[in-house]
Amino acid sequence: VSDPSPAAETVPGKRFFAEIYEQPLVLARLASSGAAFTAVADEIRGRGIRAIRMVGHGSSDNAASYGVYAFGLLAGLTAFRDSISLSVYFDADIDVSDSCVLALSQSGRTPDVVDYLERARRRGALTVAMTNDASSPLAEVTDVVLPLLAREEQAVAATKTYTAQVSALMLLAAHVGGRGEEHCEVLDETSELLREWLPRAEVEARSFAGHLEKVQRMLVVGRGAEFATAREIALKLLETCRMGADAMTATDLAHGPVAALDESFPVWAVAADDASLPMVIEAVARARRAHAPVLASGTAAVTLDGVAVAFEVPRAASPLHAPILSVVPGQLVAGALALARGLDPDHPDGLEKVTDVQ
Amino acid sequence: VSDPSPAAETVPGKRFFAEIYEQPLVLARLASSGAAFTAVADEIRGRGIRAIRMVGHGSSDNAASYGVYAFGLLAGLTAFRDSISLSVYFDADIDVSDSCVLALSQSGRTPDVVDYLERARRRGALTVAMTNDASSPLAEVTDVVLPLLAREEQAVAATKTYTAQVSALMLLAAHVGGRGEEHCEVLDETSELLREWLPRAEVEARSFAGHLEKVQRMLVVGRGAEFATAREIALKLLETCRMGADAMTATDLAHGPVAALDESFPVWAVAADDASLPMVIEAVARARRAHAPVLASGTAAVTLDGVAVAFEVPRAASPLHAPILSVVPGQLVAGALALARGLDPDHPDGLEKVTDVQ
Numbered sequence: 110v111s112d113p114s115p116a117a118e119t120v121p122g123k124r125f126f127a128e129i130y131e132q133p134l135v136l137a138r139l140a141s142s143g144a145a146f147t148a149v150a151d152e153i154r155g156r157g158i159r160a161i162r163m164v165g166h167g168s169s170d171n172a173a174s175y176g177v178y179a180f181g182l183l184a185g186l187t188a189f190r191d192s193i194s195l196s197v198y199f200d201a202d203i204d205v206s207d208s209c210v211l212a213l214s215q216s217g218r219t220p221d222v223v224d225y226l227e228r229a230r231r232r233g234a235l236t237v238a239m240t241n242d243a244s245s246p247l248a249e250v251t252d253v254v255l256p257l258l259a260r261e262e263q264a265v266a267a268t269k270t271y272t273a274q275v276s277a278l279m280l281l282a283a284h285v286g287g288r289g290e291e292h293c294e295v296l297d298e299t300s301e302l303l304r305e306w307l308p309r310a311e312v313e314a315r316s317f318a319g320h321l322e323k324v325q326r327m328l329v330v331g332r333g334a335e336f337a338t339a340r341e342i343a344l345k346l347l348e349t350c351r352m353g354a355d356a357m358t359a360t361d362l363a364h365g366p367v368a369a370l371d372e373s374f375p376v377w378a379v380a381a382d383d384a385s386l387p388m389v390i391e392a393v394a395r396a397r398r399a400h401a402p403v404l405a406s407g408t409a410a411v412t413l414d415g416v417a418v419a420f421e422v423p424r425a426a427s428p429l430h431a432p433i434l435s436v437v438p439g440q441l442v443a444g445a446l447a448l449a450r451g452l453d454p455d456h457p458d459g460l461e462k463v464t465d466v467q
Numbered sequence: 468v469s470d471p472s473p474a475a476e477t478v479p480g481k482r483f484f485a486e487i488y489e490q491p492l493v494l495a496r497l498a499s500s501g502a503a504f505t506a507v508a509d510e511i512r513g514r515g516i517r518a519i520r521m522v523g524h525g526s527s528d529n530a531a532s533y534g535v536y537a538f539g540l541l542a543g544l545t546a547f548r549d550s551i552s553l554s555v556y557f558d559a560d561i562d563v564s565d566s567c568v569l570a571l572s573q574s575g576r577t578p579d580v581v582d583y584l585e586r587a588r589r590r591g592a593l594t595v596a597m598t599n600d601a602s603s604p605l606a607e608v609t610d611v612v613l614p615l616l617a618r619e620e621q622a623v624a625a626t627k628t629y630t631a632q633v634s635a636l637m638l639l640a641a642h643v644g645g646r647g648e649e650h651c652e653v654l655d656e657t658s659e660l661l662r663e664w665l666p667r668a669e670v671e672a673r674s675f676a677g678h679l680e681k682v683q684r685m686l687v688v689g690r691g692a693e694f695a696t697a698r699e700i701a702l703k704l705l706e707t708c709r710m711g712a713d714a715m716t717a718t719d720l721a722h723g724p725v726a727a728l729d730e731s732f733p734v735w736a737v738a739a740d741d742a743s744l745p746m747v748i749e750a751v752a753r754a755r756r757a758h759a760p761v762l763a764s765g766t767a768a769v770t771l772d773g774v775a776v777a778f779e780v781p782r783a784a785s786p787l788h789a790p791i792l793s794v795v796p797g798q799l800v801a802g803a804l805a806l807a808r809g810l811d812p813d814h815p816d817g818l819e820k821v822t823d824v825q
Binding site for chain 1: 528540691724
């Protein structure tokens with residue numbers, strides 16, 4: 110949609126939007142890389158792995174929230190976001206020999222993720238690095254690398270890396286559960302759905318962003334596999350738009366935070382047509398009773414009552430592919446709102462692409 | 468500090484502050500109830516439990532963040548906050564027979580927590596309910612009840628239940644690790660430290676709250692066992708003061724959210740004198756570079772450079788007791804700030820004490 114031009118490098122958001130548009134290609138690449146996933150899945154099954162421990166920061170940690178559902182539903186395996194600091198800084202002595210560690214890091218250079226993985230490997234865990242850089246420090250210390258195939262990400266705020274991580278977690282879980290081939294095919298279709306939808310979605314995002322122009326703080330709610338989406342949308346708004354955006358499950362909204370809502374404190378509901386939809390509907394009703402404006406996105410967004418604006422997301426052929434598409438309104442709205450606020454989503458203040466902080 | 472009077476029931480914050488002041492008594496009761504913990508710990512060891520799955524919403528889920536460290540460090544056991552919806556709404560078929568489920572619910576009546584526990588019990592998990600109400604629906608369906616001994620909590624925003632949950636998690640982990648008696652004794656000392664400190668802390672909280680008078684959004688950071696504290700402080704501010712407060716680990720601050728900070732977007736750093744302190748110091752430096760005002764609390768608060776105000780917390784005899792004390796500035800500041808804003812911390816808008824939403 111944006112045209113390359115000699116001044117391209119200096120156009121705010123140029124890289125951010127270009128990377129959003131690369132996502133269908135990245136998904137198609139992953140859909141064609143089933144063999145890499147088969148090998149790791151065989152190892153997970155062969156070793157009798159009982160738990161998947163996922164680690165990462167920021168967007169990678171959000172993708173891990175999705176992994177809980179992918180492994181639980183496709184592979185019948187317990188997966189959880191493990192504590193990095195318990196191992197790395199507090200040196201806890203925990204038996205991880207029945208575990209597979211999935212380290213999520215775009216750059217493969219996040220120091221405490223590398224450290225966590227090394228320690229887990231010494232303690233007998235099967236270690237798998239999901240990274241864009243197969244020659245990174247993380248790749249050097251792991252048993253196996255699963256490349257994200259997203260190529261270098263230049264915008265500081267992650268987009269294509271996030272959807273690649275979500276897709277890779279889904280494909281690995283599907284292969285462990287014996288349904289790898291089926292989900293490679295569905296991912297190819299999801300990629301095509303995204304490619305067709307993106308130009309329309311970009312236009313819709315600009316109008317959706319108009320509802321947030323003066324908003325300084327908001328809550329993003331989702332549940333089930335879409336909790337990851339809510340977390341990632343909140344992070345995009347926070348880092349690119351300086352919005353005080355917090356994510357929570359639709360149920361947790363009722364446990365306290367609903368008290369903070371009012372006319373100036375809106376809620377963005379991620380509403381997918383799945384088993385968690387009744388909880389999202391209930392959260393929306395509570396937010397409305399608190400006079401909070403409600404914005405909605407997702408496959409079930411248009412079915413919600415009383416929302417100010419609904420951003421419909423195309424329906425993927427499998428419910429576990431929905432989060433790959435449903436994060437895209439968040440990416441596009443964050444980009445549009447940042448530009449409207451005079452901010453450059455390519456270079457948020459104070460952020461570097463590789464976070465080397467311990 | 469507040470005097471009972473005929474009009475007591477109508478004094479805003481009366482119950483909230485009274486329950487904060489009950490905490491030393493609740494901790495002392497728990498410190499004397501070692502036998503209940505010994506029995507459950509024996510069962511956990513006897514069954515060869517490999518993982519502790521914790522579930523709860525709101526403050527209970529924040530306490531579970533602490534449990535990860537308590538079980539990891541005192542018992543060498545993997546503990547994690549399990550997904551309620553994966554089991555309850557998506558009906559995932561996961562083997563939990565090697566797990567102990569800890570269901571955290573003040574009332575024992577949170578429907579999806581009860582449902583989660585019933586399902587886990589049918590699948591062979593050892594189920595333990597930590598609740599204030601030993602005749603609640605949760606207590607009826609569990610293998611074992613560990614009473615929190617906090618008595619009925621009347622203020623909607625939890626205080627004594629949270630510190631009771633943190634203490635109960637610590638005591639159970641200590642008993643599993645064979646150090647129950649030692650930690651019962653330390654908890655008794657922690658209770659006494661809290662009793663002596665509270666009146667001074669209440670005065671200090673009013674002055675600390677003065678720094679937040681006009682603040683609409685902030686980030687609360689902590690790491691390690693104090694990440695739970697950061698989450699609980701953010702939730703108290705959100706529910707009692709209508710603050711857009713979000714918690715994150717000191718490291719995650721650098722992965723995006725630092726870009727949102729400016730002069731009007733402060734950071735509250737929970738700084739304990741433990742292995743995670745360097746990460747908190749680094750987060751504070753980044754926040755300062757973004758021109759965000761920094762407020763600090765915790766045992767190491769006064770050692771931080773460049774903070775606007777530091778709320779020192781007394782040092783407990785064991786580092787794992789620190790979070791019991793370090794949440795108290797958050798409780799007291801939330802109460803003081805709510806009153807200064809004309810809000811009643813006893814009755815936040817739109818909240819009921821028992822959240823029966825699914």
